[in-house]
Amino acid sequence: MNNELIGTCIVAQSGGPTAVINASIYGVIRTALDDPHITKVYGAAHGIRGIIEENLYDMGKEAAYELSLLLNTPSSALGSSRYRLKDIEEDDSDYKKILEIFQKYDVRYFFYNGGNDSMDTCNKISKYMQHVGYECRIMGVPKTIDNDLYGTDHSPGFPSAARYIISTCMELYLDARVYDTPMICIVEIMGRHAGWLTASAAAATYTGFGPDLIYLPETDFDLDSFIADVKEVYDDNNGKVFIAVSEGIHDKTGKLISEYGNNDELVDAFGHKQLGGLAATLVSILKDHFHGTKIRGIEFSLLQRCASHAASQTDIEESYEAGRIAVEYAVHGITDKMVGFRRKTDEDGNYKCEIKLIDLEACANTEKKVPREWINSEGNGLRKPYIDYLLPLIQGDPKIPLQNGLPRFANLKKIKAKPPRNK
Amino acid sequence: MNNELIGTCIVAQSGGPTAVINASIYGVIRTALDDPHITKVYGAAHGIRGIIEENLYDMGKEAAYELSLLLNTPSSALGSSRYRLKDIEEDDSDYKKILEIFQKYDVRYFFYNGGNDSMDTCNKISKYMQHVGYECRIMGVPKTIDNDLYGTDHSPGFPSAARYIISTCMELYLDARVYDTPMICIVEIMGRHAGWLTASAAAATYTGFGPDLIYLPETDFDLDSFIADVKEVYDDNNGKVFIAVSEGIHDKTGKLISEYGNNDELVDAFGHKQLGGLAATLVSILKDHFHGTKIRGIEFSLLQRCASHAASQTDIEESYEAGRIAVEYAVHGITDKMVGFRRKTDEDGNYKCEIKLIDLEACANTEKKVPREWINSEGNGLRKPYIDYLLPLIQGDPKIPLQNGLPRFANLKKIKAKPPRNK
Numbered sequence: 091m092n093n094e095l096i097g098t099c100i101v102a103q104s105g106g107p108t109a110v111i112n113a114s115i116y117g118v119i120r121t122a123l124d125d126p127h128i129t130k131v132y133g134a135a136h137g138i139r140g141i142i143e144e145n146l147y148d149m150g151k152e153a154a155y156e157l158s159l160l161l162n163t164p165s166s167a168l169g170s171s172r173y174r175l176k177d178i179e180e181d182d183s184d185y186k187k188i189l190e191i192f193q194k195y196d197v198r199y200f201f202y203n204g205g206n207d208s209m210d211t212c213n214k215i216s217k218y219m220q221h222v223g224y225e226c227r228i229m230g231v232p233k234t235i236d237n238d239l240y241g242t243d244h245s246p247g248f249p250s251a252a253r254y255i256i257s258t259c260m261e262l263y264l265d266a267r268v269y270d271t272p273m274i275c276i277v278e279i280m281g282r283h284a285g286w287l288t289a290s291a292a293a294a295t296y297t298g299f300g301p302d303l304i305y306l307p308e309t310d311f312d313l314d315s316f317i318a319d320v321k322e323v324y325d326d327n328n329g330k331v332f333i334a335v336s337e338g339i340h341d342k343t344g345k346l347i348s349e350y351g352n353n354d355e356l357v358d359a360f361g362h363k364q365l366g367g368l369a370a371t372l373v374s375i376l377k378d379h380f381h382g383t384k385i386r387g388i389e390f391s392l393l394q395r396c397a398s399h400a401a402s403q404t405d406i407e408e409s410y411e412a413g414r415i416a417v418e419y420a421v422h423g424i425t426d427k428m429v430g431f432r433r434k435t436d437e438d439g440n441y442k443c444e445i446k447l448i449d450l451e452a453c454a455n456t457e458k459k460v461p462r463e464w465i466n467s468e469g470n471g472l473r474k475p476y477i478d479y480l481l482p483l484i485q486g487d488p489k490i491p492l493q494n495g496l497p498r499f500a501n502l503k504k505i506k507a508k509p510p511r512n513k
Numbered sequence: 514m515n516n517e518l519i520g521t522c523i524v525a526q527s528g529g530p531t532a533v534i535n536a537s538i539y540g541v542i543r544t545a546l547d548d549p550h551i552t553k554v555y556g557a558a559h560g561i562r563g564i565i566e567e568n569l570y571d572m573g574k575e576a577a578y579e580l581s582l583l584l585n586t587p588s589s590a591l592g593s594s595r596y597r598l599k600d601i602e603e604d605d606s607d608y609k610k611i612l613e614i615f616q617k618y619d620v621r622y623f624f625y626n627g628g629n630d631s632m633d634t635c636n637k638i639s640k641y642m643q644h645v646g647y648e649c650r651i652m653g654v655p656k657t658i659d660n661d662l663y664g665t666d667h668s669p670g671f672p673s674a675a676r677y678i679i680s681t682c683m684e685l686y687l688d689a690r691v692y693d694t695p696m697i698c699i700v701e702i703m704g705r706h707a708g709w710l711t712a713s714a715a716a717a718t719y720t721g722f723g724p725d726l727i728y729l730p731e732t733d734f735d736l737d738s739f740i741a742d743v744k745e746v747y748d749d750n751n752g753k754v755f756i757a758v759s760e761g762i763h764d765k766t767g768k769l770i771s772e773y774g775n776n777d778e779l780v781d782a783f784g785h786k787q788l789g790g791l792a793a794t795l796v797s798i799l800k801d802h803f804h805g806t807k808i809r810g811i812e813f814s815l816l817q818r819c820a821s822h823a824a825s826q827t828d829i830e831e832s833y834e835a836g837r838i839a840v841e842y843a844v845h846g847i848t849d850k851m852v853g854f855r856r857k858t859d860e861d862g863n864y865k866c867e868i869k870l871i872d873l874e875a876c877a878n879t880e881k882k883v884p885r886e887w888i889n890s891e892g893n894g895l896r897k898p899y900i901d902y903l904l905p906l907i908q909g910d911p912k913i914p915l916q917n918g919l920p921r922f923a924n925l926k927k928i929k930a931k932p933p934r935n936k
Contacts, residue, residue: 107691109684136693165687172692257822260920261532264588265819268530269595270559275815297919391811392698396688399680399823485918487910495908496720497683 097198108247117413242430272329403486441482520621531670540836560594653851665853695752826909864905
């Protein structure tokens with residue numbers, strides 16, 4: 091293996107953003123800028139599209155301090171994309187364009203920061219480059235609040251979103267109980283296929299201040315059982331019920347519960363079809379069973395995936411490390427892998443996180459779910475092993491740089507890159 | 514004036530909770546427990562109702578450490594109430610009952626922690642006790658995220674809610690711009706009559722990461738101007754528009770904009786009348802003007818008033834001080850006042866907060882609005898003086914006690930009080 095591959099690198103981000111995805115690209119950018127094998131560091135605008143459209147930023151032109159602020163700046167600083175590469179048998183034009191850009195800019199390293207779909211993209215590009223014999227080391231740097239990436243103990247971004255959800259659920263628990271009248275509060279949490287994030291609300295329950303009932307997409311949701319569950323808590327608790335639901339909960343036929351409320355005939359006062367979210371749908375359903383009770387639906391919406399003010403310092407550090415080590419491995423000859431985490435416990439019982447490598451191919455096609463045995467038999471709560479899994483990941487307040495007492499986010503210049511002169 | 518009034522005290526909370534309302538009652542309880550004039554400290558459950566229904570807790574039975582956790586525990590630990598005392602000419606039974614309880618428990622001090630309505634309650638009780646010649650010193654301890662209390666530079670609770678809104682708006686600004694496609698994002702912020710809290714989003718804008726347009730109830734909202742404003746930002750900004758609106762915005766006839774979307778004919782798939790919030794209404798309106806553009810409405814809902822994890826340390830300390838000083842003044846003979854704040858600037862230009870006293874009568878009947886000259890002439894943004902007003906109030910990260918890395922909230926025993934033996 092040629093350990094002395096010299097050339098430029100591209101880093102790009104894809105999929106939904108997180109509070110710490112920029113910590114990972116900072117790990118890549120800082121390490122790549124400092125490594126003698128890498129002659130230039132380019133950031134691609136809006137994921138793979140930035141490569142195809144030759145929209146690259148010269149990261150070496152950014153001030154070092156400004157780059158360091160990426161550690162605490164949420165969302166994807168380079169811009170994201172939902173663009174999907176076609177299958178190569180179907181249409182290879184994107185692949186040819188990427189190869190052309192790689193050649194033009196002498197790109198020998200490519201770091202792609204994303205979730206399942208991004209690992210799929212990464213894998214396709216890697217296989218294509220191997221196929222055409224263009225030497226380029228390609229590494230996936232994981233991120234997803236959904237925590238559904240295969241082969242890694244957990245995914246960067248998940249712990250910070252979980253930490254936000256735990257704090258917020260604890261606070262809402264107290265707020266929703268402040269009056270001496272019945273109140274049902276339903277919070278809707280992201281996660282279409284995997285319930286890891288919704289499950290994190292169980293850590294709030296574990297402190298005594300959290301949801302009474304938690305429903306994940308890992309089990310089938312049954313409306314009658316749900317209503318019975320709510321009635322039981324209502325009766326036991328003076329009419330106070332706090333419920334957390336994953337946006338992806340579905341019945342045994344696979345139909346999403348959020349679609350129960352859809353009605354093609356139904357248009358609002360402005361003539362638009364009404365599309366209530368899951369929380370709104372469940373509020374409507376419960377109204378018939380709890381007449382006169384205040385029922386409130388709250389969607390955490392985008393807030394849960396960008397709340398850098400509530401990020402986990404452990405997550406920030408691990409996210410940075412994932413980016414840093416991807417560059418280290420690549421310059422030492424590794425390619426075609428996603429960086430992942432292995433959990434270790436030291437002799438004092440303390441959590442330790444080790445790096446492992448996973449084949450891109452495997453990551454691209456597998457979704458990791460919450461183990462069924464971590465969910466209680468009723469399918470409305472989490473068991474202790476889940477809490478034990480989660481708690482080490484969410485430790486530590488973030489150290490947020492401030493200006494006038496407000497967060498100081500990175501302000502990148504994003505100077506358009508030129509191809510290297512000798513090409 | 515009799516400076517040596519000896520007896521018990523009652524503290525109670527009312528109205529919507531805040532992230533720091535418990536810091537204020539901790540100021541009252543801790544100081545009262547330590548003061549030799551005060552023989553017992555009772556907490557009334559759910560505001561004035563706890564007195565009328567003789568539902569009192571003995572705060573002296575709580576562990577000192579547990580009480581100290583109130584500094585960082587959101588919502589109203591004693592429970593709140595929206596109960597309104599009747600006018601005494603109409604029905605004096607509540608007043609008689611309160612007097613009976615005050616006599617039975619030898620209550621000589623009453624501290625009521627709330628907003629405008631609570632100051633009105635406080636004032637009515639105070640006037641009644643004076644009228645019947647029952648000596649009792651009655652002090653209002655302010656709280657409200659709305660910041661609309663008369664006579665005080667600002668209200669405890671507002672800075673913490675504002676700090677949460679600023680952080681969250683900064684984060685959302687970045688999240689909503691992550692894709693290279695148009696996106697209009699509308700956030701709905703609490704405040705029916707006064708726009709102080711919505712205005713705080715302007716501090717996010719001031720950092721470069723905040724709403725493009727901000728609408729308060731202090732000005733009339735005109736739908737055509739609004740659509741023109743949005744179009745202008747949309748065209749200037751590659752289709753990215755970020756808007757903050759106060760729930761109480763209204764047109765020049767006084768009609769709430771949130772009611773524009775109501776339609777008595779409109780029922781959802783479950784047969785319930787649809788009641789979209791303001792954000793949902795504006796999303797529907799904009800859909801007709803921005804076809805195919807992603808438009809997202811986000812309601813901060815209860816999250817903005819209970820986010821202790823994002824509280825302002827300045828606010829926590831001032832809230833505690835308001836409670837502490839209320840007891841100090843009362844035992845020194847003051848009654849019939851609300852504690853308020855006067856802003857001072859020291860010789861180095863640093864913010865200082867001094868205590869002042871305001872007549873309960875004045876507080877009860879006046880609402881403080883954002884000065885018109887702090888709002889821009891178009892009525893869609895804030896001027897610099899507002900930012901200068903706000904920034905000193907939101908300084909400092911809260912020092913939150915943790916257990917297993919999660920917030921450790923107060924767990925009060927709430928032991929039911931018995932009347933003093935010698936009564």
